[in-house]
Amino acid sequence: MQQVPAVSIDGITLSQSLAIIQYLEETRPGPHLLPADPQKRAQVRMICDHIAAGIQPLQNLYVLQKIGNEKAEWAQHFISRGFEALENILKQTAGKYCVSDEISMADICLVPQVYNANRFKVDLAPFPTIKRINKTLVEIEAFRESHPSRQPDTPAELRT
Secondary structure, eight states, rough: OOSSEEEEEEEEEESSSSHHHHHHHHOOOOOOOSSHHHHHHHHHHHHIIIIIIIIIGGHHHHHHHHHHHHHHHHHHHHHHHHHHHHHHHHHHHHHSSBBBTTTOHHHHHHHHHHHHHHHHTTOTTHHHHHHHHHHHHHHHHHHHTTTTTGTTTTTGOOOO
């Protein structure tokens, strides 16, 4: 498929984060990553789409290679722009996590995007809600173990 991430599971190969997460949500007993409440579920999906479709694609390796020498400025601009909108959303939806006080798909999308922001040296000071939620999430063992900086294909200089 030449897509990252990809997973082979249950006899099929899936790519794209949201498709993988949703498949796991629908086929595994838990913990559930979508709230039972339809309004909160819609908020989770809105945040996921904002990150996965509105911010993250502009930092894909292929895109950055096409940009050339200005890739850091490009990434900083689009991450900051996306985080401005995301911060406003999270101010309305967040509790302990992105939506209320239960971990959801939105939180799974947030952590790698904050990692990218740090990687490209985006100033996170204007985004206190994003910073607070991320700090809370990376203290959880599952988030620490699955953090982008700990993946087998992470370049040595980006590992923590």
